[in-house]
Amino acid sequence: MKLKNLTKWGVMVVALAFSGCQEDQEVVQQSDIAKETLDKIYQMGFGTKEVQRVDNGYLVEGDIFLTEAALNDQHDPRFLRVGETEQYRTNSLVTPGASSVNPRVITVSVSSRLPASYKNGTQVAIDRYNAENLLIKFLLVSSGGNIVLEKANGSYLASAGFPTGGNPYGSVKVNSRAIGDGNTATFYNYVGTIIAHEMGHCIGFRHTDYMDRSYSCGGSTANEGASTVGAVQIPGTPAAADPNSWMLACIGSGQSRPFNNNDKTALNYLY
Incomplete structure (x- = not known):
């Protein structure tokens, strides 16, 4: 996601990423990344514009971290669509609980290196998910969470990866500066x-807005890439544009985006 209308930073990658993935990491120019690597990224279904090499992998689409190992795995990426404004998923999901009454609990912790206010913000995020009575439930813990929010620097707001082995990706890099x-x-x-x-x-x-990031980011049309299999449309969702989804690629400074009806449909479809 990119952050729009930030005076200090200009147009910022907000996939909640601004550009890098870890503190003090080397960020490599796109021209220095091998075409073979860019081809692998594209074949995974990710965009190859403004790809950055960071410690142990690559940052794509502004805030998504891909490891070297992930690039060399066999892939069967899939996505689901909400009308003409798409909600997409990868083929890797979290194994849910048996029911909303007995959900899988995923713990989340916040590094002490982040401002105390970020615990409040994380609780807001957790409350939004838990209000949907999904087959997964999030719980804020003091340390050692299944997902750990870690302090990071660089040209991004935050970044994360995708699930593996039925488990959530284990960290979110957060650029509190x-x-x-x-x-x-x-x-x-x-x-x-x-x-x-x-x-x-x-x-x-x-x-x-995977198929056209200019929808939320502005500028020229920016298709993030092509998936290798078809789309599955969620039944009952409108075919109109969706300007308020929590998973749009870009966000305005200070903006709040609770789940809208299409988001809730997508969440309940998966979990």
Whole structure:
């Protein structure tokens, strides 16, 4: 996701990523990345524009981290569509619980290196998911979570990866220097929106405007890539544009995006 309308940063990658994935990592120019690697990224169904090499892998689509090992795995990527504004998922999902009464609990912890306000924002994100009575439930813990929010620097707001082996991706890199700090409900909701977006990646969601990121980011049409299998449309969703999805690629500074009806349909379809 990209952050729009930030005076300090200009147009920022907000897939909640701004550009890198870890502190003090080397960021390599696109021209220095081998065509073979870009081809593998494309074949996985990810965009190859502004790909960055970071520690142990690559950052794609602004906030999605792919390891070297992931690039060399056999892939069967799939996505699901909400009308003409798409909700996409990868083929890798989290193994859910048996029912909403007995959901799988996924713990989330926040590094002490992040401002205290980020715990409030994370709780906002968790509350949004848990209000949907899904087959997964999130729980904020003091340390050692299944998903750990870690402090990071670089040209991004936050970044995450996708599930493996039925488990959520284990970390969200958060650039608190770029996001800022605050002690208001407005700020908590903003951070909560960023964290909920990255948690969405951790459980298998792609960007809603995957096929044309200019929808939320502006500028020229930017198709993030081609998947190798067809789309599955979620029944009962409208064929109109969806300007408020929590998984849009870009976000305005200070914006809050709770789940809209299409988001809720997608979440309940998967979990």
